[in-house]
Amino acid sequence: MKQFRDRTAVITGAASGIGLELARRAAAEGMNLVLADIEAAKLDAAAASLGIDAGRILARRTDVSREDEIAALADAAFTRFGGVHLLCNNAGVGLTRVSWELSTADWNWVLGVDLWSVIHGVQHFLPRMLKQDEGGHVVNTSSVAGLLSTPGMAAYNVAKHGVVTLSETLYGELLAAKAKVGVSLLCPAWVPTAIHESGRNRQERFGEATPAEGLSATYEQRMASAVKSGRLTAADMASEVFAAVAEDRFYVIPHRKINNAIQLRMDDIMQLRNPTQLASTASAIRPPSVRLARLRPPALTPAPTLGQGQPQ
Incomplete structure (x- = not known):
């Protein structure tokens, strides 16, 4: 995908972190924007901060762990702009616990946001992107946790490994179909965002997270410190992503x-x-x-x- 101007980008998790920087870069490239996030107030503020014409942007509160809301996001995007050319399945949450202490609700929350949202994004956007036959690209945000197996992060690791294999499979399928849509896989390491504080957005239906005690607490503290210490920024991630999309490059490992x-x-x-x-x-x-x-x-x-x- 070489041309960005006047095309449409959909970005989940767009209110902060990597998602917001992807939105900033897309705006700078002259794209129409469909921004989704569960934090409505922050999303509206983020959209306003981009300084682009209101007719070129749609900000929609979306709980990406719900398939019906992903489907509604797709409907809204195609209705508003007539097509989607860049899909960034970027929303994510983190939870640091040892495997045997994770509750079923903990698993459902992390997998719902980090893996099922990507699956549903592919389900509800990609068929229309292929049908419009205008070319395009899908960017799935995984993590180095999808390539390694860090202790204390079982749910996150499982979700991110799932995103990796889904994306690799999708790459082969799109090649076999001779499709005009490409795919890239973003696998960052430590980026100073608020992902270690993502419990603030945990939906009520998942209840409270399992308390972090003992070894889990130690892992949680060290993970928060590692995230804060990241030297590459969310803006660096966005630059890497747009370069990869332009080059039709699959693996994006900035660190x-x-x-x-x-x-x-x-x-x-x-x-x-x-x-x-x-x-x-x-x-x-x-x-x-x-x-x-x-x-x-x-x-x-x-x-x-x-x-x-x-x-x-």
Whole structure:
């Protein structure tokens, strides 16, 4: 997708953080905007701050964990502007707890916002984007948590891994269909946003989060500190995304140093080793994506070969 001007972008989670910076960049590119967020007042303020003509922007409060609201957002976008060319499934929440302490409601909240919203975005926008036959692009926001498995973040990890495999699958399907719509996968590491405070927007139907105690509390504190310490900004993420869309590039991993940790995980899998990132952080109680960014993979040992006395 080379042309942005006078085309329409839909961005979820647009009231703050990466979503707001995506909106700013889209506005600067001359795009029409459909902005969605659960925080209505912040969304309206964000829309007003962009300084573009009211006829080129639609701000709509949306609970992305509800399919009917995603469907209504799609209807509103296509009705208002006649088409959608850039879909940014960006809304997300975070919850730091050890796996065995997460309640079903905790799982439903995180998966609803972080994974199901992306699934429903694809369901309700992409068929129309394909039918309009004008070209376009889908950007799904995952995380390095979709490429690694950080202790204390089970629900978030599962959701973000889901976004990764959904996006990779979608990429292959769009190629096979010879579609004019591309897809990119954004996987940031630590970005100083308010995602560690996303409990403020937890919907009533999910009840209160499981209290963070003991190890969960330690993980939660360290995660908040890591998020605040991020050196790349939300604006940096937006720049990376728009460059990737223009280049039709799938993987968008702005924090390049994290590649060492990703490679280490892949090596563990290929060499049938126990997960290094888990073993090396369980006692230290440190987020692996912080620690492993400075590690190098150990010397590899030959992997067992199937059919040579090994179980299959």
